[in-house]
Amino acid sequence: MEKISKALHLNLIKDNRYMYLVDGLKNTMVITLFATILGIVLGLVIALVRTTYDNTNGLKNSNVLFRSLIKLANGICQVYITLIRGTPVVIQLMILFFCIFTSRDASGVLIAIIGFGLNSSAYVAEIFRSGLMSIDQGQMEAGRSLGLSYLDTMRFIIVPQAFKVVLPSLCNEFIVLIKETSVAGYVAVQDLTKGGDIIRSRTYDAWTPLLIVAGIYLLLTCIFSAIVKRLEINLRKNERTA
Amino acid sequence: MEKLLEIKNLSKSFGDHLVLDNITTDINKGDVLCLVGPSGGGKSTFLRSLNLLEVPTGGSIFFDGVEITNPKTNIDEVRKKIGMVFQHFNLFPHLTILENMTLSPINVLKLSKSEAEEKAKVLLTRVGLIEKMDTYPNMLSGGQKQRVAIVRSLMMNPEVMLFDEPTSALDPEMVGEVLDVMKELAKEKMTMVVVTHEMGFAREVANRVAFLDQGQFAYENSPDKFFKEPENERLRSFLSKVL
Numbered sequence: 236m237e238k239i240s241k242a243l244h245l246n247l248i249k250d251n252r253y254m255y256l257v258d259g260l261k262n263t264m265v266i267t268l269f270a271t272i273l274g275i276v277l278g279l280v281i282a283l284v285r286t287t288y289d290n291t292n293g294l295k296n297s298n299v300l301f302r303s304l305i306k307l308a309n310g311i312c313q314v315y316i317t318l319i320r321g322t323p324v325v326i327q328l329m330i331l332f333f334c335i336f337t338s339r340d341a342s343g344v345l346i347a348i349i350g351f352g353l354n355s356s357a358y359v360a361e362i363f364r365s366g367l368m369s370i371d372q373g374q375m376e377a378g379r380s381l382g383l384s385y386l387d388t389m390r391f392i393i394v395p396q397a398f399k400v401v402l403p404s405l406c407n408e409f410i411v412l413i414k415e416t417s418v419a420g421y422v423a424v425q426d427l428t429k430g431g432d433i434i435r436s437r438t439y440d441a442w443t444p445l446l447i448v449a450g451i452y453l454l455l456t457c458i459f460s461a462i463v464k465r466l467e468i469n470l471r472k473n474e475r476t477a
Numbered sequence: 478m479e480k481l482l483e484i485k486n487l488s489k490s491f492g493d494h495l496v497l498d499n500i501t502t503d504i505n506k507g508d509v510l511c512l513v514g515p516s517g518g519g520k521s522t523f524l525r526s527l528n529l530l531e532v533p534t535g536g537s538i539f540f541d542g543v544e545i546t547n548p549k550t551n552i553d554e555v556r557k558k559i560g561m562v563f564q565h566f567n568l569f570p571h572l573t574i575l576e577n578m579t580l581s582p583i584n585v586l587k588l589s590k591s592e593a594e595e596k597a598k599v600l601l602t603r604v605g606l607i608e609k610m611d612t613y614p615n616m617l618s619g620g621q622k623q624r625v626a627i628v629r630s631l632m633m634n635p636e637v638m639l640f641d642e643p644t645s646a647l648d649p650e651m652v653g654e655v656l657d658v659m660k661e662l663a664k665e666k667m668t669m670v671v672v673t674h675e676m677g678f679a680r681e682v683a684n685r686v687a688f689l690d691q692g693q694f695a696y697e698n699s700p701d702k703f704f705k706e707p708e709n710e711r712l713r714s715f716l717s718k719v720l
Contacts, residue, residue, distance in 0.1 A: 298548065376530055377567035381581035382557035382633060391580055396571050 246443045252434050256444075259430025260451065266347045266416045266426065271409045273352025278359025281316070283389065284308045285360070286367045290375075312360070319357035325418045327354055332422035343424040351416055355408060362404045366397035399470055406463040410456050417452070427451060478505040481541065481637055481668055482527060488535035488692075489522055496522045498692035499536070504637070509669045511679035511700075514689035515715060520672040523689060524639050527670065528552075528559045541636070557585055560630030560638040564645050566622040568614035568629070574601070575610040578629045586633065593632070600628040604658055620651030627658055637668040644675060676720060680704055688712045 247253040288309035291302060319327070328350040336346055370393050378388030420429035431448035435441050482504040489497040496519045504510055512520045525531040527538065529545060529552050537546045545555050569577050578600070579593035588596070601607045604624040606617075614622055623643055630638060640659065644652045656678050663669060663682045673679060679686050680700045687697040688709065696709035704720075707713050 371567075373563060373565055373567040374569065377561075377563065377569070378581075379553075380528055380530065380556055380559070380561035381630070382553055382585040383581055384553050387584055391584070392569055396569075399571065 242440060242443045246434050246438050246440055246447070250437075252437065255425075255430035255433050256427065256447065256451070259425055259427035262344055262419070262425060263413065263416055263427040266344060266351060266419060266424070267409065267412045269348045270351035270355055270416070271405075271412055273348065274355030274359045274408065274412075275405060277352065277356035279363050279394070281312045281356065281360035282363030282367055283394075284312050285364055287385070289368075316357045316360060319354055324351070324354045324415060325421055328418070328422050343419070343422055346422060347416065347419045347424050347426075350422075351412060351419075354415075355412055359405065359408055362401050362408065363397065366401035366404075367393060369400055370396050402470065403463060403467055406459065406466070410459050410463075413455055413459070414452060480504070481506045481508075483539040484527075484536070485538070486536035487523070487526060487533050487538065489519075489526060489531060489533050496692055497526065497533070500692075500694055501536075502687075502694060502697075504668065504670060506636075506668055507666045508685060509663045509671070509683045510685045510687060511683040512670065512672045512687050512689050513674070513676070513679060513715075514695075518689045519692045520689045521641055524641050524670060524672050527637075527639055528556050528561055530561075553585075557633055558636045560633060560635035562623070562626050562630060562638065562640045562643050564642040566614070566619070566626045566646075568622055568626060570614050573611050573613055574606070574617075574625055577614065577625065578632050581629075582632045596632060597628075600631055601625075603661075604628055618651060619647045620654045623647065623651075623655045624658055627655070627662075631662075637670065638662065640669065640671040640673070642672050642674070644673070674719065676704070676716075688715065690715070 247256075284305065288305050291305060328347065331350045332341075332343070332346050374392050374396065375388055378392045379385070383391065416426055417428040419426040420432065425433070427448055431444040434444040438444070480503050484500055484502050484504075487497055487500040488495070498519075500523065512523065514520055522531055526533050527540075529538075533546055537544055539545070540555055540559070543550060543555065545552065568574075569580070572580065575594060575597055578597040579588075579590065582588045582593040582596070583590060598607060598610065601610055604627070606621060606624060606628075609617060609621065609625075614625070617625065627638075627643075643659070644655050647655065652675070656675065659669070659671070659678070660682055671679075671683070683700050685697060686700050686703040688695045688703075688707075688711075690711050696703070696707065696712045698707075703712075704716065707716060
């Protein structure tokens, strides 16, 4: 017992070492949150391009310019998804940090947000696409026959319903990202993992900081999983029949 | 008689399968045209071609003199004036009844929210569903859903209403309430094209009944003659099965 409290004191209290974890946690959450938002926005755009291409492919009676534009955009999206999903996120981060944003004052946190956001968008795009495809074709037909444009039908009718379908998967993506950001230390970001690592290098005690860090990640994912469950129950409310 | 829809040599094929075979006909203002026939005869495809939910592979369709089959025509402008009611209602499940009805008027016709809601309430009162305006579609019965779908289309002040088997997905005891709304519409001189299996409705309300078989208007006449003295062998055999 005394040994444990000694270890905790050494790793957390002495020299205010717990601040490494607090700052690290802050960075981890900031990166995860904004990367998720970036991933969702970009992922939705990619999914809409791909779905629109699938919907209009083979339709002879539509604007030729529009069709070639959407074909080009779809091609770009496909290449993008292949590249992002086919390479490790650490490599993507390092390319961003060491090759593209070479300026010294580029913030590591910002680069991590962009890196994880771009990475996440490729996965989110496929989540959204499956959600968009799951909506009954009759919804699009009803919207269009009421005079709504394709984009307005997507915006008011298809996307809101698809969003509900994929919300659990999106939240899951957020939870995955919390853990995935633990490699941010590679590009000089002091996230939660790096914070624990710094403490280890000061105290020469590996067990205590690493277990604490693991515990914090576990706690975070448990909390967010519970929130997701709540959200799902609330969203199902208007699906119940009287 | 003023022509509202002119259909010229309309054809549609899915791959090698010819579904509509060179159909030419006019639909005049105030017409109530009922389309009957065996399944696979092309009824629904013909109806869905009229607002381009199915894109024809041949021929042309004119609405109010505008060629809607021309790729340069803004189809959204045309669809504003063509109401459509589906077999499976296709209400928007994530929106309340009132929101279902006001979405398009607000965004397409640019009505204010209060104008649109006012109008929706009048229509909902007419079909006896005003107390349902704040509920979601899945809390309604099939007959109620279809009545909402009809008034949702009417919100746009369409010049013609297309009905694609509007009562086929309903329990028998709910068919009447939907047909009653459609009869009201016919009385108000709404132009209607109705794909239906309700022969009683066709006989009572339509001024033209057409028999679609093998992708063609195989026979067309006034309802009296259509049902009493059909001069078409295939129609006789069809009627003997369904009447």
